[in-house]
Amino acid sequence: MQGVGIGFRRSLADALLETERRVDWLEIVPENFLGKDGPFTAALDRAAERWSIGAHGVSMSIGGPDAYDPHFFAGLRALLDRLQIDLYTEHLSFSDVGGFHTHDLLALPFHDDAVRHAAARIREASERLERPIAVENVSTYVRMPGTRMGEGEFVSAVCEQADCGLLLDVNNVYVSARNHGLDPVALLEAMPLHRTRRIHIAGHLDRGDVCIDDHGHPVRDEVLDLLDRALRRVGPVPVLLEWDTQIPALDRVLDEADRVRGVYDAALLEAQAC
Amino acid sequence: MLSPTLTTFFDAMEDALRGSIRADDVESRCGPARPAERLELVLDMVRNGRRRVLRNVYAATRHACALTGVDFDAQVDVHLAGTGSVDEYPALALDFARSWEAPSWVHEVCDWEECLHRMNVIGAPAPRGRVRGPVIVRAYTTDVPGWARRVRKDEVVDTPPSGAARRVLLHRGEHARVRFFEPGAGELAALAEAWGNADEATLLASGVPHDVLARGRAELASRGLV
Numbered sequence: 028m029q030g031v032g033i034g035f036r037r038s039l040a041d042a043l044l045e046t047e048r049r050v051d052w053l054e055i056v057p058e059n060f061l062g063k064d065g066p067f068t069a070a071l072d073r074a075a076e077r078w079s080i081g082a083h084g085v086s087m088s089i090g091g092p093d094a095y096d097p098h099f100f101a102g103l104r105a106l107l108d109r110l111q112i113d114l115y116t117e118h119l120s121f122s123d124v125g126g127f128h129t130h131d132l133l134a135l136p137f138h139d140d141a142v143r144h145a146a147a148r149i150r151e152a153s154e155r156l157e158r159p160i161a162v163e164n165v166s167t168y169v170r171m172p173g174t175r176m177g178e179g180e181f182v183s184a185v186c187e188q189a190d191c192g193l194l195l196d197v198n199n200v201y202v203s204a205r206n207h208g209l210d211p212v213a214l215l216e217a218m219p220l221h222r223t224r225r226i227h228i229a230g231h232l233d234r235g236d237v238c239i240d241d242h243g244h245p246v247r248d249e250v251l252d253l254l255d256r257a258l259r260r261v262g263p264v265p266v267l268l269e270w271d272t273q274i275p276a277l278d279r280v281l282d283e284a285d286r287v288r289g290v291y292d293a294a295l296l297e298a299q300a301c
Numbered sequence: 302m303l304s305p306t307l308t309t310f311f312d313a314m315e316d317a318l319r320g321s322i323r324a325d326d327v328e329s330r331c332g333p334a335r336p337a338e339r340l341e342l343v344l345d346m347v348r349n350g351r352r353r354v355l356r357n358v359y360a361a362t363r364h365a366c367a368l369t370g371v372d373f374d375a376q377v378d379v380h381l382a383g384t385g386s387v388d389e390y391p392a393l394a395l396d397f398a399r400s401w402e403a404p405s406w407v408h409e410v411c412d413w414e415e416c417l418h419r420m421n422v423i424g425a426p427a428p429r430g431r432v433r434g435p436v437i438v439r440a441y442t443t444d445v446p447g448w449a450r451r452v453r454k455d456e457v458v459d460t461p462p463s464g465a466a467r468r469v470l471l472h473r474g475e476h477a478r479v480r481f482f483e484p485g486a487g488e489l490a491a492l493a494e495a496w497g498n499a500d501e502a503t504l505l506a507s508g509v510p511h512d513v514l515a516r517g518r519a520e521l522a523s524r525g526l527v
Contacts, residue, residue: 140303144304
């Protein structure tokens with residue numbers, strides 16, 4: 028798996044299966060397929076014949092307090108085995124608490140207790156899935172009560188203690204930096220870049236008072252700059268363009284993927300030349 | 302085992318997410334958030350995110366609510382929030398609309414969208430007998446499926462569904478795409494036979510003419526149901 032992929036979304040599936048334009052790989056949200064059937068599941072089977080598939084979960088609640096559901100893990104492992112996916116990615120956040128499903132990705136407080144808890148949960152999840160995990164730095168809007176560490180410091184500590192990979196989301200780095208008055212480049216450099224196994228890039232909504240990571244806009248030039256910088260540091264890891272809300276027609280999404288690929292190719296070419 | 306600090310944090314966040322306390326109550330228990338006003342923003346984002354997902358599933362139901370003065374989001378908060386995954390709501394909450402006061406046509410629209418979600422995503426009935434794939438049969442007092450289709454296509458629809466009653470049979474066609482058609486007596490009889498609910502003798506005795514039953518069998522076969 029290499030190059031620039033896009034998310035496999037229901038509204039794009041039919042057009043994607045017909046397109047002759049370049050798509051390097053696809054990423055699924057596995058929860059869209061676990062225990063489900065219907066036309067989208069059938070479309071995935073057809074897509075997997077043509078593209079490498081990556082998986083990016085949204086409901087594991089790695090940082091959360093609720094015990095893992097063994098049925099969820101059994102189904103997930105079977106899906107990953109069937110699609111021959113050897114790396115699982117999820118979010119360094121929590122989404123469930125006390126059985127309440129938020130369907131969101133909430134930041135943890137950045138302190139040693141949370142590091143230990145999240146790292147243990149990542150190790151447990153990796154053992155259950157029988158494959159390595161890379162965790163994503165989520166967008167943050169608030170420093171949760173009890174925070175005593177910087178964001179990059181927290182992500183680094185978790186990845187180190189868990190000995191896991193990083194899914195570096197450069198848009199989230201930018202959004203978090205803007206929301207907390209930080210320098211995006213400094214926040215990027217504070218991440219455990221040497222553990223980067225995959226990169227995500229997306230658009231966001233800039234409200235002025237806060238940036239919202241809504242994956243519903245073209246990628247901003249400042250975020251492409253962060254991608255360029257990250258690729259020069261980490262080398263040719265797969266990059267995924269996320270466009271998950273207000274999704275336009277496939278050709279528009281692929282135009283954006285081509286734009287990202289331009290940065291991808293240029294950064295790697297220059298890195299090789301040095 | 303969680304540390305006392307994390308336990309306190311998660312307990313407070315659960316209470317806030319369920320709506321029983323506000324952001325400043327979380328801070329009273331756990332310490333300050335920074336910036337303070339953003340914790341309430343995060344809680345709002347969670348509430349709006351859940352509602353947005355359900356609006357997509359129940360797009361026509363929400364529009365039906367708007368036409369009748371029922372607050373859809375409030376009904377979601379009361380009846381669906383905090384229980385299970387949104388993906389499972391239609392399978393778990395078949396009585397969602399019937400839980401609240403609304404005209405019966407609103408209940409029918411909600412039922413239709415729940416059937417679509419079950420057939421498209423999760424909760425479809427298991428195949429039975431000789432019938433290939435899941436099948437759902439419904440009878441509506443007006444053209445509910447047509448009305449819902451126009452709403453979901455963003456057409457301007459400012460009156461309730463009207464027209465003759467419609468009976469629909471939902472099934473999956475090529476590539477598992479959900480299809481539906483209006484079954485006649487022959488198709489319904491053939492379906493009952495294929496499901497194993499009735500044999501030919503029983504159906505003929507009930508008044509279904511043999512040629513009607515034969516045409517019904519052929520229709521189901523042409524659609525790939527048997």
